[in-house]
Amino acid sequence: MEKLDCILASTSPRRRELLAHLGYRFDAVAPQVDETPLAAELAADYVCRLAIAKAEAGHGLTDGKRPVLGSDTIVVLDGQILGKPKDAEDAKATLARLSGRSHQVMTAIACAHDKGTSHKLVVTDVTFCDMSPAQIQQYVASQEPMDKAGSYGIQGLGGAFIRRIDGSYSAVVGLPLVETRELLEPHI
Numbered sequence: 001m002e003k004l005d006c007i008l009a010s011t012s013p014r015r016r017e018l019l020a021h022l023g024y025r026f027d028a029v030a031p032q033v034d035e036t037p038l039a040a041e042l043a044a045d046y047v048c049r050l051a052i053a054k055a056e057a058g059h060g061l062t063d064g065k066r067p068v069l070g071s072d073t074i075v076v077l078d079g080q081i082l083g084k085p086k087d088a089e090d091a092k093a094t095l096a097r098l099s100g101r102s103h104q105v106m107t108a109i110a111c112a113h114d115k116g117t118s119h120k121l122v123v124t125d126v127t128f129c130d131m132s133p134a135q136i137q138q139y140v141a142s143q144e145p146m147d148k149a150g151s152y153g154i155q156g157l158g159g160a161f162i163r164r165i166d167g168s169y170s171a172v173v174g175l176p177l178v179e180t181r182e183l184l185e186p187h188i
C-alpha cells in the first residue's frame with residue numbers, strides 16, 4: 001500500500017480537492033459528529049469544537065499512526081451561526097439576510113496526532129452584493145446552496161454575488177491552505 005502522509009476526516013469533496021493542492025498523500029474517513037450547538041456557545045468556540053471533534057473521531061477510526069485533519073465551516077451574521085440550510089425556504093431566507101451586507105466565514109481546522117490535538121481558527125470577511133428576490137429564487141433553484149454553510153458557494157454560481165472578500169478564499173471554500181500546511185507540517 002502507498003505510504004500516506006495524513007488522513008482527512010471529512011466527507012466533503014471540496015476539502016479533499018483543497019488538501020490535494022498541498023501535495024500530501026492522504027486517505028479520507030467519515031467521522032460521525034453531533035453538530036448541535038451548546039447553549040449560549042459562541043460561534044468561534046462552536047466551530048473550533050466541531051473541527052476538533054471531527055479530527056479526534058477520525059483519529060479513532062484509524063490506526064493512530066498518521067495525523068488526522070478535521071475542519072468545520074460556518075457563516076456568522078451579527079453573532080448568529082448560519083449553518084447549512086434545512087430546505088429551500090431556509091436557504092432563501094438566509095440569502096435575503098446576507099444580501100447587501102458583510103458577514104464572517106469561520107473555518108476551524110484541527111489536527112489530531114499521537115501527542116494530542118492542535119487547532120487554528122481562520123476568519124474571513126465576505127461582502128455580498130444586493131440580491132433581488134428573483135436572483136435568490138433562481139440561485140436556490142440551482143441547488144448549489146443546499147449543502148453549504150450560509151447557503152452559498154463562493155467557488156460556484158454564488159461567486160457572482162460576492163462583491164469583496166478580506167481573508168482566505170480557500171478557508172471560505174472549506175479548508176484554509178496556508179494554515180492547514182502550518183498545522184500539519186510538524187506532524188508529517
Ligand SMILES: Cc1cn([C@H]2C[C@H](O)[C@@H](COP(=O)(O)OP(=O)(O)OP(=O)(O)O)O2)c(=O)[nH]c1=O
Nearest residue numbers: 010011012072073148149152153154172173174
Ligand atoms: C461559505 C461556503 C461554504 N462552503 C461549504 C464548505 C463546507 O463543505 C460546508 C460547510 O459544512 P461543514 O459542516 O463545515 O462540512 P461538510 O459537512 O461539507 O463536510 P465534513 O463535515 O464531512 O468535513 O459549506 C462552500 O463550499 N463554499 C462557500 O462559499
